[in-house]
Amino acid sequence: MTAQRNQNPQSGAASRSIMMIGYGAMGREVHRLLPAGLSLDWVVLPAHSDLSERQHLRDINTVSRVDQCAGRPDLVLECAGQAGVREHGVAVLERGLDLAVVSVGALADEALHKRLEEAARKGGGRLILLSGAIAGIDGLAAAREGGLDEVTYESRKAPRSWKGSHAENLINLDTVSSATVFFEGTAAEAARLFPANANVAATVGLAGVGLEATTVKLTVDPHTATNTHRIHARGRFGEFHIELNGRPLENNPKTSTLAALSVVRACRQALAPIVI
Numbered sequence: 001m002t003a004q005r006n007q008n009p010q011s012g013a014a015s016r017s018i019m020m021i022g023y024g025a026m027g028r029e030v031h032r033l034l035p036a037g038l039s040l041d042w043v044v045l046p047a048h049s050d051l052s053e054r055q056h057l058r059d060i061n062t063v064s065r066v067d068q069c070a071g072r073p074d075l076v077l078e079c080a081g082q083a084g085v086r087e088h089g090v091a092v093l094e095r096g097l098d099l100a101v102v103s104v105g106a107l108a109d110e111a112l113h114k115r116l117e118e119a120a121r122k123g124g125g126r127l128i129l130l131s132g133a134i135a136g137i138d139g140l141a142a143a144r145e146g147g148l149d150e151v152t153y154e155s156r157k158a159p160r161s162w163k164g165s166h167a168e169n170l171i172n173l174d175t176v177s178s179a180t181v182f183f184e185g186t187a188a189e190a191a192r193l194f195p196a197n198a199n200v201a202a203t204v205g206l207a208g209v210g211l212e213a214t215t216v217k218l219t220v221d222p223h224t225a226t227n228t229h230r231i232h233a234r235g236r237f238g239e240f241h242i243e244l245n246g247r248p249l250e251n252n253p254k255t256s257t258l259a260a261l262s263v264v265r266a267c268r269q270a271l272a273p274i275v276i
C-alpha cells in the first residue's frame with residue numbers, strides 16, 4: 001500500500017512535524033489520514049527492518065533511534081507495540097517531546113511506568129495515553145474523581161484476531177466452535193500476556209480503578225467479524241455500560257480501525273485552537 005500525505009490547503013503555511021515510532025498496519029493508516037497542516041517527517045523503524053520498508057518511506061527520514069533525529073518534531077506518535085514504548089519512550093520524553101502512545105499496556109510494567117514518568121518530569125515532555133479502540137475513557141476518568149466501586153472490561157474477537165498471541169496456549173483457535181472465554185484475570189495480567197491485543201485493558205485500568213483492581217475477560221468468538229469491547233463501571237456517579245463493535249484494520253485483524261483513528265484525533269488536537 002502506498003502511503004498518501006494530505007495536502008496542506010493553506011499553501012505556504014508551515015507544517016507541524018510528526019515523528020512516528022513504528023510503521024505497521026496502524027502507522028500506515030494514520031499516515032494516510034494525517035490531517036492537513038501536519039507532516040510525517042521522521043519514522044523510527046526497528047534496526048532489523050528491511051530495506052524495502054525504508055524505500056517505501058523514501059520522502060521521510062527513517063531512523064532506528066530517537067537521538068538520530070536532528071530536528072524537533074511537534075508530536076511523537078507511538079504505533080510500534082509495547083516494545084516500541086519500552087525502547088524509545090524515555091528518550092522521547094527526556095528530550096522534552098510529547099509522546100502519544102497506543103500501546104498503553106506497556107505501562108503494566110511498573111518499573112517502565114516509573115521511568116517514563118520520571119523522564120517526562122525531567123525532560124518536560126508529556127506522555128499522552130490514547131483511548132485507542134475503546135470509547136468512554138473520558139467518562140470513566142471523570143467518574144473516578146467521584147469514586148468508583150467496580151470496573152470490568154471484556155474483549156471479544158474472532159479466532160484470526162487472536163492468532164500469534166498467548167491465546168494459542170490456552171485454546172485451540174482452529175477448532176473452537178462457539179464463543180469461549182479463554183482468559184479471566186486483572187488488567188495488568190491481560191496487558192502483559194496479550195501485548196498486541198489487550199492494551200485497552202490497561203487503558204481502562206489506568207483511567208478507572210487501577211490495573212490490579214480492573215477485572216478482564218477475553219473471549220474468542222468464531223461467529224463474530226468485529227473486535228468487541230465492553231466496559232461496565234459503577235461508582236458514586238452512577239453506572240455505565242459501553243459496548244463498541246469495532247471493525248478490524250484490513251492489514252491487521254488484531255487492531256481495530258478506531259485505534260488508528262484515535263491517533264489521528266491526537267494529531268488533529270495538536271493543531272486545533274479548540275480541542276474536543
Ligand SMILES: NC(=O)C1=CN([C@@H]2O[C@H](COP(=O)(O)OP(=O)(O)OC[C@H]3O[C@@H](n4cnc5c(N)ncnc54)[C@H](OP(=O)(O)O)[C@@H]3O)[C@@H](O)[C@H]2O)C=CC1
Nearest residue numbers: 022024025026046080081084102103132133199252255259
Ligand atoms: N490501545 C489500543 O486500543 C490498541 C493498541 N494497539 C497497539 O498498537 C500497536 C501497533 O499496531 P499495528 O500497527 O496494528 O501492529 P503491526 O504489527 O502491524 O505494526 C507494528 C510495527 O511496529 C514495528 N516495531 C516493533 N518494534 C518496534 C520498535 N522497537 N521500534 C520501532 N518500530 C517497532 C514493527 O516492525 P517489525 O514487524 O519489523 O517488528 C511493525 O512494523 C500494537 O502492537 C498494539 O500494541 C493496537 C490496537 C489497539
Ligand SMILES: O=C([O-])CC(=O)C(=O)O
Nearest residue numbers: 133197198199200255256
Ligand atoms: O484494537 C483492538 O481491538 C484492541 C487491541 O488490539 C488492544 O487493546 O491492544
